[in-house]
Amino acid sequence: MGQFVSAIASILYMIVWPIAYHIIKKHDEVVERTQKLIDEQKLTLQRCNSINDELRVKRLRDKVSECLHIKDLLISDDSKEESAFPELTPKQEAIINNALDSRQPASEVLATKFNINITRQDILTLAGLNWLNDEVINFYMNLIIERGKMNKWPKVYAMNTFFYPKVMSGGQSSVRRWTRKVDIFSYDIIAIPIHLGMHWCMSLIDFRKRRITYYDSMGSSNAKCLKALLSYLEDEHLDKKKTEYDVSDWRLTNARDIPQQMNGSDCGMFACTFAEVLTRDAEINFSQEHMPYLRRKMVFEILEGRLLIS
Ligand SMILES: *[C@@H]1O[C@H](CO)[C@@H](O)[C@H](O)[C@H]1NC(C)=O
Ligand SMILES: *[C@@H]1O[C@H](CO)[C@@H](O)[C@H](O)[C@H]1NC(C)=O
Ligand SMILES: *[C@@H]1O[C@H](CO)[C@@H](O)[C@H](O)[C@H]1NC(C)=O
Numbered sequence: 618m619g620q621f622v623s624a625i626a627s628i629l630y631m632i633v634w635p636i637a638y639h640i641i642k643k644h645d646e647v648v649e650r651t652q653k654l655i656d657e658q659k660l661t662l663q664r665c666n667s668i669n670d671e672l673r674v675k676r677l678r679d680k681v682s683e684c685l686h687i688k689d690l691l692i693s694d695d696s697k698e699e700s701a702f703p704e705l706t707p708k709q710e711a712i713i714n715n716a717l718d719s720r721q722p723a724s725e726v727l728a729t730k731f732n733i734n735i736t737r738q739d740i741l742t743l744a745g746l747n748w749l750n751d752e753v754i755n756f757y758m759n760l761i762i763e764r765g766k767m768n769k770w771p772k773v774y775a776m777n778t779f780f781y782p783k784v785m786s787g788g789q790s791s792v793r794r795w796t797r798k799v800d801i802f803s804y805d806i807i808a809i810p811i812h813l814g815m816h817w818c819m820s821l822i823d824f825r826k827r828r829i830t831y832y833d834s835m836g837s838s839n840a841k842c843l844k845a846l847l848s849y850l851e852d853e854h855l856d857k858k859k860t861e862y863d864v865s866d867w868r869l870t871n872a873r874d875i876p877q878q879m880n881g882s883d884c885g886m887f888a889c890t891f892a893e894v895l896t897r898d899a900e901i902n903f904s905q906e907h908m909p910y911l912r913r914k915m916v917f918e919i920l921e922g923r924l925l926i927s
Contacts, residue, residue, distance in 0.1 A: 712920060713917050776807065817885040
């Protein structure tokens with residue numbers, strides 16, 4: 618009986634074990650495969666997350682750059698429009714028209730500042746194709762000086778229209794008293810209107826760049842003027858500061874590639890506008906076509922007693 622049982626057991630063992638073994642192996646395989654799947658899914662999930670993150674970052678970056686672009690557009694467009702040619706409002710236009718109305722008294726004083734009276738007659742030199750007179754140019758130079766007192770602009774001094782002929786004929790000694798209360802060496806820029814009888818130019822002394830530049834809207838050079846102004850600096854320094862002024866590294870330049878006048882009447886406008894633009898370190902960005910507008914702008918600026926870009 619014992620033998621029989623053991624024989625049955627061996628047979629069972631021989632039959633069951635392989636089956637059991639097979640089942641266990643299959644089970645193990647399934648577990649392993651499932652684990653693999655789980656691992657793969659985890660990896661995919663991680664990758665998804667990181668892609669999501671990247672997408673989120675990219676979207677953020679796009680948004681930021683879009684905002685920056687819009688800001689750039691707004692700011693640069695604004696400042697360009699503003700700094701180049703501020704638009705005159707209808708109210709300002711009406712004030713300008715009234716000042717230029719030649720049916721009204723020519724002797725009427727329309728602006729008083731800097732110890733200068735500007736009458737309608739003076740203002741009318743800004744109309745049409747008239748020649749600007751000394752009062753208008755000198756008043757405008759004072760507006761430029763005044764703007765230069767504000768912190769955000771270069772410090773500017775300007776000579777009056779009588780300075781150039783005087784210094785050319787008599788040198789520094791003939792104008793030394795004109796700067797009794799002014800230390801020209803404390804400024805960034807000195808603007809000098811150049812009166813050539815029938816023509817106006819502008820010259821700028823830039824102490825920061827150690828350079829004197831001559832601006833002629835008819836394209837001429839003026840070495841004589843440049844040399845005279847450099848001598849003026851030397852003599853003025855010796856006179857007021859009692860020491861020599863080293864000008865060995867100063868450069869004298871006739872400006873090239875600058876806007877040119879197309880008719881014989883706008884030289885004063887060109888000269889004043891060179892000074893207005895360059896004394897705020899801006900690019901020269903005007904030409905003959907802007908003159909009718911710039912004349913009206915100048916009328917308003919004189920009436921207001923301040924530059925529109927200030
Ligand atoms: C200069 O003027 C021109 C035409 O008037 C304009 O297209 C340009 O944007 C201006 N540039 C600057 C820097 O103001
Ligand atoms: C300006 O005109 C007024 C009168 O409107 C006069 O009293 C004054 O003396 C004048 N000033 C100058 C500098 O001509
Ligand atoms: C002279 O300037 C005026 C106004 O600025 C303009 O209307 C006219 O066309 C100009 N003439 C020439 C020849 O450019």
